[in-house]
Amino acid sequence: MMKKKDQMSASPRSSNLSGLLVLRKWMKGATDLLFPLSCPVCGTSILADGHTLCPECVQDISLIRSPLCTTCGREMTDSAAGDHCCDRCLRKPPPYSSARAVAHYREPVSALLHRLKYQGETAVIPVLQEIIGMQPLCTLQEGEMVIPVPLHISRLRQRGFNQALILAKLFFANRKERILIDTLIRVRHTVAQTGLDGLARRKNLHQAFAVCFPERVRKRKIVLVDDVFTTGTTVSECSRMLLRAGATEVRVVTLARVRE
Numbered sequence: 001m002m003k004k005k006d007q008m009s010a011s012p013r014s015s016n017l018s019g020l021l022v023l024r025k026w027m028k029g030a031t032d033l034l035f036p037l038s039c040p041v042c043g044t045s046i047l048a049d050g051h052t053l054c055p056e057c058v059q060d061i062s063l064i065r066s067p068l069c070t071t072c073g074r075e076m077t078d079s080a081a082g083d084h085c086c087d088r089c090l091r092k093p094p095p096y097s098s099a100r101a102v103a104h105y106r107e108p109v110s111a112l113l114h115r116l117k118y119q120g121e122t123a124v125i126p127v128l129q130e131i132i133g134m135q136p137l138c139t140l141q142e143g144e145m146v147i148p149v150p151l152h153i154s155r156l157r158q159r160g161f162n163q164a165l166i167l168a169k170l171f172f173a174n175r176k177e178r179i180l181i182d183t184l185i186r187v188r189h190t191v192a193q194t195g196l197d198g199l200a201r202r203k204n205l206h207q208a209f210a211v212c213f214p215e216r217v218r219k220r221k222i223v224l225v226d227d228v229f230t231t232g233t234t235v236s237e238c239s240r241m242l243l244r245a246g247a248t249e250v251r252v253v254t255l256a257r258v259r260e
């Protein structure tokens with residue numbers, strides 16, 4: 001026993017150091033084995049239990065909750081009367097029949113969307129898929145077709161993908177055959193809507209969209225998918241074009257919604 005201890009204490013310092021490194025490496029390996037994933041938002045190690053986010057980041061997601069406006073889908077914070085049509089939609093009904101969103105456009109949803117759109121980080125897609133699963137918006141009615149809000153071809157070339165199409169595939173993962181691409185197109189390159197007021201937004205999008213194959217939407221119910229519902233100007237303009245082409249109804253589904 002003594003002999004062994006003597007041997008250990010007699011070992012050179014470098015060997016102690018390398019022993020420590022081996023131990024650290026082993027512990028890291030063991031931790032990685034237990035927590036092989038890290039939360040893509042905050043970096044915390046997470047259990048491989050099928051969740052893509054850590055529990056704290058899941059808690060930060062602000063889901064849209066009833067009572068809602070049955071038309072535009074905005075949260076009615078001042079009402080205890082349940083879902084009903086808001087004054088704004090009663091006064092001036094939008095062209096779409098309803099708009100629904102999964103969550104409020106704030107962290108971590110806003111950051112994840114930003115990373116997808118502007119940094120091309122496709123690694124966030126499974127996280128968005130999990131967030132989409134938090135609301136029951138993924139069902140299609142009989143005969144309903146899905147159309148993503150299109151990008152202008154120049155923006156599409158620059159970005160390489162249309163985030164609305166990615167989201168449409170996440171919302172309706174088992175019904176991808178219902179997704180119509182190249183049906184509604186953006187014919188005019190418009191400036192970003194951010195920073196424009198209501199009238200300027202409408203002017204900016206005037207005649208920005210066109211329906212290429214009206215026969216695909218004629219007498220059809222359409223689900224229009226976009227990433228963020230801000231003022232509803234974009235989805236309203238798209239809805240108008242689809243209804244003009246003969247669609248019987250347009251309902252809007254978005255991942256996020258800007259709180260008014």
Ligand SMILES: [Zn+2]
Pocket residue numbers: 039040041042043044053054055056057058
């Ligand atoms: Zn986290």
Ligand SMILES: [Zn+2]
Pocket residue numbers: 069070071072073074085086087088089
């Ligand atoms: Zn409303």
